[in-house]
Amino acid sequence: MKFLPEIAIIDANTLSSIGLQNLIEKMMPEAVVRKFNSFESFVCDTPDMYFHYFISSQILVEHSAFFVERKHKTIVLTYGRITMPHIANFHTLNICLDEEMMIRALLRLQQSAHAGGLHLPPKMRKMMPAANQQNWSEPNGLTSREIEVLVCIVRGMANKEIAEELNISITTVISHRKNIMEKLNIKSVSGLTIYAVMNGYIEADRI
Template identity: 55%
Template sequence: MNHKPEIAIVEHNTLTCIGLKTILERMLPMATIRTFSSFGELTDDTPDMYAHYFISAQIYVEHNAFFLPRKKKTIVLAGNDSQSFHLSGVPILNIYQPEELLIKEILKLHQHAHHDEHSGKAPRTTAVTTQHELSSREIEVLVLITKGLINKEIADKLNISLTTVITHRKNITEKLGIKSVSGLTIYAVMNGYVEADRI
C-alpha cells in the first residue's frame, strides 16, 4: 500500500505549527504533514482527506460543528488548563511540555487511534463521557448556565424550583468535575450542546 497518510495542523501560531510539523515529520516520515493558519485555509483545501487533525483549542471550539463528527481523528492542542477538554472525549496534546514528553504523548495518541480503528472498539476516551452522562434536564440547565442565566432565571425559564436548579448544578459539577462557568461552557460547546457563536 503506497497511500501516504495526510495530517493537518490547524493553528494560528506559526511557531507551534512549524515545531509540531518538524516533530511529526521526524516521527512519521511516511506521512504528509500540511499546516493551515486558519480553519478557512483548511476548508479551501480538501478537509475530509486527512487521517488526523491537530488543531488549536480555539479553532476546535469555534468550528466544533465540523470537528465533532471527526472526533476520533481530531487532536486538540491545549495548554495546562485542558481538564474540560478531556471530559469531552477529544484527545488532547499538551503543547507546553518538554519535547520528549510531547513525542511520547503523540505516540500514545497514535497507538490508541490505530488500536481503536482495528479493534472496532470506541476510543478509551469515550468511556469517560458515558461515565459522566448528563440527564436531558441537566443538559437544559447547562445550556442556560452557558448563556449567563442565574439560578433564579433558570428556575423561571424551566418552570422548576430554585432548589431543583441548585441540585442540578451540583450534579453537573460533580459529574464533570468542572466548577467554573467558562469550563462548563467549553464542555457544552465541545459536546455540541451549544454553538460557540451563540455564547
C-alpha cells in the same frame, strides 16, 4: 501506488505549528503534514482527505460542528493540563511538554487512537508489521533476535542487562545494536524508540 497519510495542523500559532510538524515528520517520515493558520484555508483544501487533524482549542470552539462529526481523528492542542467541557470527548495533546515527553505523548496518542493498528484504514494497517507474531519479519531485514535487542534498547536497558536478558554475550549485543542502526539508518535511541513504538514492537507505556 504507495499510501501516504496526510495530516493537517490547524492553528494560528505559526511557531507551534512548525514545531509540531517537525516532530510528526520525525515520527512518521512517510506522512505528508500540512499547516493551516485558519479554518477557512483548511476547508478549501479537501479537508476529509486528512488522516488526522491537530487543531487549537480556539479552532474547535469556533467550528465545533465540523470536528464533532470527525472527533475520532481530531486531536485538540492544549496549553498545560487545562480541562474544558468542550474538549472532554476529544483526544488532546499538551503542547507545553518538552520534546522527549511530547514524543512519548504522541506515541501514546497514536497507539490509543488506533489500538495497535486495528483501527487504521486497510492501506495504513498493511504498513505496520505484526509485532505479536512469534516469527517476526521486517521489511528492513531485522532478524527476530535483532528485534528482541531493539525492544530491550528502547526499554532503557544497558548492554550488560540486554546480554543477561537474552542470554547472549555483550559483544553480540553490541554487534546487534550496530546492525540495527545500520539497517534502519537510525543513529539515536530516541529515533529507535519512535520506530519501535510506531511499528508495534513495544507499547508506549512501557518506555
